[in-house]
Each structure stands twice: as structure tokens, then as C-alpha cells.
Amino acid sequence: MPPHVAILTDSTAYLGHEAIARHHVRVVPLTVVIGDEAFEEGTEISAPAVARALQKRHPVTTSRPSPAEFTAAYEAAAAAGADAVVSLHLSADISGTYDAATVAAKEAPLPVRVVDTGLVAMALGFTVLAAAETAEAGGTVDEIVAAAQKRAADTSAIFYVDTLDYLRRGGRIGAAQALLGSALAVKPLLRLADGRIELLEKVRTSSKAVSRLEEIVVERAGTRPVALAVHHLAAADRATALADRLRTRLPALEHLVVSEVGAVIGAHAGPGLLGVVVAPL
Incomplete structure (x- = not known):
């Protein structure tokens, strides 16, 4: 009831x-808008469809x-x-x-x-x-x-993106940071802080960024009972491998979700997104 x-x-x-x-x-x-077509998130469009549209450089926007x-x-x-x-x-x-x-x-x-x-x-x-x-x-x-x-x-959200360009286009992160990241070929680690997306660390390669993401998650989780979510966009193998490593490293892990993000977040983060949510229980 x-x-x-x-x-x-x-x-x-x-x-x-x-x-x-x-x-x-x-x-x-x-709502996700691709070109001049609007789609309801969760029922009318999938994250892979958004990833394909972004890869083809079709205009993708979202609305409340x-x-x-x-x-x-x-x-x-x-x-x-x-x-x-x-x-x-x-x-x-x-x-x-x-x-x-x-x-x-x-x-x-x-x-x-x-x-x-x-x-x-x-x-x-x-x-x-x-x-x-x-x-x-x-x-x-x-x-x-x-x-x-x-x-x-109590909850932390840390994520890696292949490029800051999608976040910059959507106005979700400062243009100066996006340009800096592109100029230096930096692979950024980001976090949610006080409701905003902020640059957490800059790493030189994608493999080092994923390794550093894993270490940050282990540090944040500590020895407390936690729930984790490993999110990705068009990076299923990388998400599964990260989740498997976290299972072995976090003995107090009580719940783990591995999932592709939805169309709205995918539209702003872009293909290659890999993120982890740490929620102490």
C-alpha cells in the first residue's frame, strides 16, 4: 500500500x-531535443541514441x-x-x-x-x-x-569525461576550464559540489584518470557500509571492470548498481562518461 x-x-x-x-x-x-525533435526521457529516447547523435555532431539540448x-x-x-x-x-x-x-x-x-x-x-x-x-x-x-x-x-558523485566540450556547450561548466582542458589534452575528473559541477583533478591520460577515480571512491567509501552506483555512457566494458575492482576493494559494500546514464545527463557529459556515486548507509 x-x-x-x-x-x-x-x-x-x-x-x-x-x-x-x-x-x-x-x-x-x-526532455531531450535532437535537432527539432523532442523526446521524453525514460520512455521515448535512450542514452545510446543520444551518444550516437553527439558522435555525429547533431545538435542535442535538454529542457525541464x-x-x-x-x-x-x-x-x-x-x-x-x-x-x-x-x-x-x-x-x-x-x-x-x-x-x-x-x-x-x-x-x-x-x-x-x-x-x-x-x-x-x-x-x-x-x-x-x-x-x-x-x-x-x-x-x-x-x-x-x-x-x-x-x-x-553524505553522498559523493565523482566522474570522468573524455572531454569537457559537451559540458561547456551545455553551459554546465566554465568555458575557461573547458578550453584549458582541451589545450593541455587533460582528462578531467569532476565532482558535484554544492550543486555545481567542479573540476576535481586533471590527469594526463584516460587510464590514469580511471585509476585515480577508483582510488578516490575507495577513499570516500572508507570502511563504512555504502551503496555505490557506477554510471557510464557508451563505456560499458570500462564500467563493468571498475565495478568488479570496487567489489573486491570495499568489503562493506552493501549495494552496487552498474548502469548507463539516461539521455539527459548523457547529452551533457558525452560518450565515454564514467562516474561513481558513493552513498554511505
Whole structure:
């Protein structure tokens, strides 16, 4: 039976269908635009399709859901018997999704608490799961938000991209850093910090960057029980190999997801993305 407080997120949380169904999470999709065609993330376009479009240098952009889409989702939650909604979204510094949810919340037929998690991908997904588990245990809106914020604050997201050019094109990282990286043939390691994408380290080769990514993950995880997500775009073999090494190096690892990112994040990160989310439990 669904909890009385409904949990809602957006499609960049990249929760699998099973987790969404099991925890009764409602998902509002973002949109990917290739050329002049718009596709709903999660149902109408795949990450490999975005990777192919980027490799062919087709114009690829993304757009947030409209406030009307959030209004419809909040109304559906009320119609299903929810007493309130906790609406958790990707960083407001990366997308206008949080703003659209906030606008819609003011007109919703039930109380809605909108949370800017400052995260994206399974960093957001693990935060949503913390909220959903608290809701299932009968938590209040305040308790659910507190559980989500604690998980978000404890979670790290570190990733490698073959080039900063896609992030620069989408305005997700400073042009000066992107140009510097290109000029020096640097392979960048990036992180999410305070809701923004920041350069963490510059490494000279892709193999050294992946090795350094692994070391950072092991350091961040420590000896605590953790959940990990290894994300990639068009780099499945590299993601699987990294996940296998992390399994052997982290004895307290309780949950590991290996998945290709969705179309929206793929559009901004580009083919070759390899990232890891570390979420202490």
C-alpha cells in the first residue's frame, strides 16, 4: 500500500523500474531535443541514441518539465490518496526543474515540499530511496525531508569525461576550464559540489584518470557500509571492470548498481562518461 506521503522525483534520478514500482515513486520526465525533435526521457529516447547523435555532431539540448506537468503529477498523487508530497529534484544550479516544481507546488491540491538535492543521477536516486523508505515507515514530511537531506549531504558523485566540450556547450561548466582542458589534452575528473559541477583533478591520460577515480571512491567509501552506483555512457566494458575492482576493494559494500546514464545527463557529459556515486548507509 502506498504511503500517505507521496515521493516524487524527476527522470534524472535514474532509478530502475523495479525500484520505482516497489517504493511507489512518481517520476516527472525531462526532455531531450535532437535537432527539432523532442523526446521524453525514460520512455521515448535512450542514452545510446543520444551518444550516437553527439558522435555525429547533431545538435542535442535538454529542457525541464513544465510547471503544468508537475501540477498534473501532484494532482495524481492527491487523487491516489496521498496527504502530502515530497518532491525531490536534481540540482537547481544544473536545471530549472526545481523551479518548475516550486511554481506548481503553490497551486497543488495538497501540501508539497520541494527539495533541491544538489545532486543528479543515482546520487539523486539514493536520496529519493532514503525519502521513500522513511515514508514507508510512516515518517512525517519533516522526517522524510530530513532523511533525504542527510543522505544527500553524505553522498559523493565523482566522474570522468573524455572531454569537457559537451559540458561547456551545455553551459554546465566554465568555458575557461573547458578550453584549458582541451589545450593541455587533460582528462578531467569532476565532482558535484554544492550543486555545481567542479573540476576535481586533471590527469594526463584516460587510464590514469580511471585509476585515480577508483582510488578516490575507495577513499570516500572508507570502511563504512555504502551503496555505490557506477554510471557510464557508451563505456560499458570500462564500467563493468571498475565495478568488479570496487567489489573486491570495499568489503562493506552493501549495494552496487552498474548502469548507463539516461539521455539527459548523457547529452551533457558525452560518450565515454564514467562516474561513481558513493552513498554511505
